[in-house]
Amino acid sequence: MKDTDDKLTSRNIKPTAMRELVLDILTEQKMAISLSDLEQKFHKSDKVTLYRTLKTFEEKKLIHSIDDGTGAIKYALCKETCQCHPEDLHVHFFCLKCQHTFCLSNIPIPSINLPVNFSVENINMVVKGVCSNCND
């Protein structure tokens, strides 16, 4: 668990057993998962502990959250270098067939021209459609 520990400590998160476990699960995922998805990956677990673990991870920018419109926030690992700044933002994709949410990590969010006197802090862009896996 040396690697996992390092990832945690480098983000100023104390590496507890619980947190290592959660980080390992998140690392395995090819798609973003919700709190209840995460909960179901344990035989016995406490939702609140997992909830707070995710909150801590997000706060320390180890993961980022995605509101894909399904009603449950999804979470995915950030890149090593990610500081969750506007330049780290990318498009997310929700597949209407398999219901999975993906990070399109290499598709940056296009910049837009806002009306005068509007300032931007953050942008959420979720594309819904059918993923390559589900398109035959």
Add this chain to the structure above:
Amino acid sequence: MKDTDDKLTSRNIKPTAMRELVLDILTEQKMAISLSDLEQKFHKSDKVTLYRTLKTFEEKKLIHSIDDGTGAIKYALCKETCQCHPEDLHVHFFCLKCQHTFCLSNIPIPSINLPVNFSVENINMVVKGVCSNCND
């Protein structure tokens, strides 16, 4: 209420008293409002009736819904000509100061290049920042 009635019937919605009232409230709004916002504009009202009214309006494309990430879906009137097709989609703005959600009706959602074999049905783009009103 002739005008209100016409708007309803032109979208194939039977003009009941309740629906006229809701449409009038929605028409007055400069920003998108949630179900509970709407509920609070009545002295006495039934949340479920308002809920179903909004659902009907949305289904008939009289209004569209916006998931701004606050946890409550917001609703705003569609343009007369709107068919809620991709070409009708526009950017939405959530002000972190006044907590209001606006339609940026004349800012279309920029098109993006998805990975191969991904197809698009819908795009949700919400910009968060400070609106002109709150920027002095």
Add this chain to the structure above:
DNA sequence: AAAGTTTATGCAACTGAGTTGCAAACTAAT
């Protein structure tokens, strides 16, 4: 090592948005 302090975990209980079922009220057509 023991005592004290901080931090993490587990359990219970709650909030708030959204939703369903069903019966009463209403509307439109015969």
Add this chain to the structure above:
DNA sequence: ATTAGTTTGCAACTCAGTTGCATAAACTTT
């Protein structure tokens, strides 16, 4: 007026997210 279809109101429920509090575990200081 009778009927059939639609809308409304009330109760009750689901489910994600959240808070409070007590215990457990991890560090700090002596």
